[in-house]
Amino acid sequence: MFLKVKTPEEVFEIIKTFGPLGEETVPLGNAFGRILSRDVVSPENLPGFYRSSMDGYAVRAKDTFGATETLPAILEVSGEVPMGKKPDIALKPGEAVKMPTGGMLPQGADGVVMVEYCHELDQNTIEVARAISPLENVILPDDDFKRGIPVLKKGSRPLRPQDLGVMAGLGLSQVTVYKRPRVAIISTGDEVIPVTQRPKPGEVRDINTYTLSAFCTQSDSDPVNLGLCRDHFEEIKTRIERGLQEADTVWISGGSSVGAMDLTLKVFESFENAELLVHGISISPGKPTIIARIGTKAVFGLPGHTASAMVVAEIFLAPFLRRLSGTVHFSESLHDEIEAELSRNIESASGREEYFRVKLKKGDGNLVAEPIFGKSGLISTLVEADGLLRVERNTEGLYQGEKVRVMIFNPKKGEFR
């Protein structure tokens, strides 16, 4: 039945055929974490004026030449520069003007002596105990940015706080970015009931809507929750049609029985403009995954077991969403990986990549990765796990004590650090 079982590498190649979504313009204040869809070029010189980088006195450097602690230069204080204003003073030879950090140099001045080297003799006179070079402690009008130079590259990485800061400094109050992917999420299964209901014998509550929606949020995408759906051809088809209208991709998590999977496949194939791309992936767990292109959009049939669906999400859907969101530097695995020592031998069937859930524990000066085993279909094993351990396709297992790299779930803040 798995006519189109693909290797993970083949699946990544297929994912790469899906391009970024369109552009939109957002206010700078909302641009954190977004991906630029155009290069940002400096529209002006910054700071645009001669700016002091220190508290001190603006002087003509020449007037300080030869000054030392024992033989200081004596300068007349002719005023003070106010912050944020063009100074209305012009400096004459032998004069100094009091300067705040960030202030604009007055005409005639070409350097700033730090306040530490100035000694006030009286209100109008200072001693300068150190010579400065021309332009010392001065930011030139185009020191920070020269008009026309590239500042930020499109598609490189989600905008960071400092990236917004630089755009603020350049006056770019609107930013053109790629649209955030919208993901339609459908949970199917005759046995699945809403979380708020008490299951009757044979029923289970809907889990995948919650895990997949949160996974989208974690991946800088917006989930569009289309709710629960019976294992019924027309119902599923109508729901997918709605998903294709309202979102950029549709994720349907089906039952784990062969019958439920067959149904998902039949619905995908019933779309006139459907192309079946993947029917099974040679990984475990996660093998029963279906990918089709309907029109221009990718539609995923995910395993019903939450644990399997989550592995597929971590390995394939995360890079797929990065692809839609316009990240040029496509990389299969951008996972935070952490090195640990394996706590026991694990066996793996060769011929497919196998992912083990592991718990990380602090060992004797290192981290220990402890595989979590449990019956297929349990959800309890999911909360215990800190990450995934991959065993390569042509490896038959790993030994206790081996150094392994663990892909961390939600790397933001792990308690084991």
Place this chain on the structure above:
Amino acid sequence: MFLKVKTPEEVFEIIKTFGPLGEETVPLGNAFGRILSRDVVSPENLPGFYRSSMDGYAVRAKDTFGATETLPAILEVSGEVPMGKKPDIALKPGEAVKMPTGGMLPQGADGVVMVEYCHELDQNTIEVARAISPLENVILPDDDFKRGIPVLKKGSRPLRPQDLGVMAGLGLSQVTVYKRPRVAIISTGDEVIPVTQRPKPGEVRDINTYTLSAFCTQSDSDPVNLGLCRDHFEEIKTRIERGLQEADTVWISGGSSVGAMDLTLKVFESFENAELLVHGISISPGKPTIIARIGTKAVFGLPGHTASAMVVAEIFLAPFLRRLSGTVHFSESLHDEIEAELSRNIESASGREEYFRVKLKKGDGNLVAEPIFGKSGLISTLVEADGLLRVERNTEGLYQGEKVRVMIFNPKKGEFR
């Protein structure tokens, strides 16, 4: 003037005196990334019924004992279990019932034979080619969760997709979590103008509002933007009062001149219930940082230079926000660190921790950390940097070729991986 200059260690101890905020209850679907304020205990047995973990046939294990490929057991098929329903069939000796994965076992059955080992002789008869043990391929009613056992611990880490999944499975549609910190952000300086305006000579645009707001968002907190403020005692005081009312902490980024800092300090001290905690930190950049407690809330006076303010944010404000948000496992540095080789010698004044901005580049099989130098007060150096390199207090510098650990900015997705 720095009467209360503290070491970073002392500042962390001060940060630890601020506790988590109150609780609130949110719908499960909004709980991603939130911190539990109460332990979650399983309210029921899960799945609550005998559930098949495989596609196959429900049988009495006894009826398969001794079955092999050459000597299969012959069983009569007495029906099929529908998904999501309590089966109305009771299994009699010598009978089998068709089972989907996830289905409920009929009365009388105590195991499931995988479909791979069953061969249909006709519509009503199968051969079973393998013996199963009692309860094989069956999830017991409390296998996943036993009523009353702890499921998730409070304060441990932001809720992950799979944590929501488990709560969904247990029917916990509402979750009690710590409130998200609200951070009032005030940008001061007579020279600072809104981003949408064109600066006149001497003026610069407001950067810190954008960098600090985005930093809050990145740190799972909500910025409350209180806008720009002149270097004027009463104006600043009124703004801080508003911040104390509307938020859980107030961050004011002042000018970088001594005068502007003094003003911030004076305003802090003018509050009747103010206690000055920190007046300067022995790090570079970031030394001119003021921390006070006004009532029960922490108020931060941050350096006006964006680059310095960002270092203070990364090192101190991130753990402070984790503290407010209820993360029990307080750790100063939860930064993603990455190992790299230093591209050149760097000198550091001993007696203070020094942070260098570095760019990471792919070297010959390793990463190379290239320090970024530039005049103090430039913002262009910020976009170039991938992270920070710390030089310890009692180190005079680091050598070219040394292995160093770089704290990554916004570790989510770095393009150098």
